[in-house]
Amino acid sequence: DPNADSDGDGFTPAAGDCNDADANVNPGAIEVEVTEPDASGHIPAPADEDCDGAIDNVAPPCDDGLSLEDFDPANGARAIDLCAFASRDDRRWGVLSARYIRGDGSPAARSPAIGLFDGFGPNVRAQGGARLLALSTGRARLPDHPDACRSESCSSYGPGAAPPGFPQDNPDCPPSDFINDDIGLEVVLRAPQNATGYEFLFKFYTYEYPEWVCEDFNDQFVALATPAPPGSYNGNLSFDGEGRPVSVNIAFFDVCDGCPLGSSELVGTGFSPRRDGGTRWLKTRAPVRGGEEISLRFILFDTGDDRFDSTALIDGFRWIATGGTVSVETTPAVDPR
Structure with a gap:
């Protein structure tokens, strides 16, 4: 029966389901190119998961040609490799909306606190596609850009309102309850029908290292x-x-003079290789249900004062649709390049 949904995935053969015996194959699924062997040591046969008539036609990057100063939040989403867009009126997966926001979710005015980079200095490259998104409590610019800060502190937005539950207290450090220069990207997404999770990459830099470790004004990225x-x-x-939030106090803070990864990734960024620091690329994973609509807000804010700026780089968003259980975790990432 072309109008029967035999696998219960919400799509019938009449609606384009090309395999009504597999709930992971339908027009609302994401194409999966499997290159690793399964538990039995075999690489599964290629399949047309999204029923578009082509096998393993994984979408190409979509952020080539974006400018540093671009303030279209849809392009901010593209810079972190969210390339598919959908609407409330269809059943496709992808970005439903994108906004640049302050910490409380209110709209953010245009400012150089946001930048789309092809790399951050000579030694840090985009992790997926051609661009990455940078958020800064000062200015998301390199020293040779015309509107660069060229100092440790350049306030862009002033006092803000933090998301509920933040700033998160570090049990070992003094608490603070107000923020400044908060900036973020909010994306509302519909997950592919065959997705079980998603992941993204990020990297954090700050002028607060090493003098201001474990103080009540340590910037946070959430x-x-x-x-x-x-x-x-x-x-x-x-x-x-x-359980410590991303700040100068996080366990992964290992890019600095004398740190495990050295200071080469600070060169040419405006952060000093001799006296500032940051993290390596980190990967966060989280679970999702197939077809679920979720909101993600990537927010950076200065805690306690408006001095000693920080920058967060975000890139490499990817849906996980290879089966298995996905849990919330953040781990060191492997550079895909």
Whole structure:
């Protein structure tokens, strides 16, 4: 029966389901190119998961040609490799909306606190596609850009209102309850029908290292998911094994003079290789249900004062549709390049 949904995935053969015996194959699925062997040691046969008539036609990058100063939030989404867009009126997966926001979700005015880079200095490259998104509590610019800050502190937005539950207290450090220069990207997404999770990459830099470690004005980067998945902290997905938010106090802070990864990734960024620091590329994963609509807000804010700016790089968003259970976790990433 072409109008029967035998596999219960919400699509019938008449609606384009090309395999009504497999709920992971339908027009609302994402194409999966499997190159790794399964538990039995075999690489599964290629399949047309999205029923478009082509096998393993994984979508190409979509962020080539974007300019540094581009302030279209849809292009901010593209810069982190969210290339598919959908609408409330269709059943496709992808970005339903994108906005640049302040910490409380209100609209953010145009400013150089946002930048789309092909790399951050000579030693840090985009992790997927041609661009990455940079958010800064000062200016998301390199020293040779005309509107660069050229100092440790350049306020863009002034006092702000933090998301509920933030700034997150670090049990070992003095608390603070107000923020400044908060900036973020909010994307509302519909997950592919065959997705079980998603992941993204990020990297954090700050002028607060090493003088201001564990103070009440340590900047924080959060990745807030709504609905909040199990294992998140007030919806925040990105934190270390001790539950500490992304800041100068995170366990992964290992790019600096004398740190495990050295200071080469600070060269040419405006952050000093001799006295500032940051993290390596980190990967956050979180679960999702197939077809679920979620909101993700990537937000950076200065805690306690408006001095000693920080920058967060975000890139490499990817849906996970290869089966298995996905849990909220942040781990060191492997450079795909």
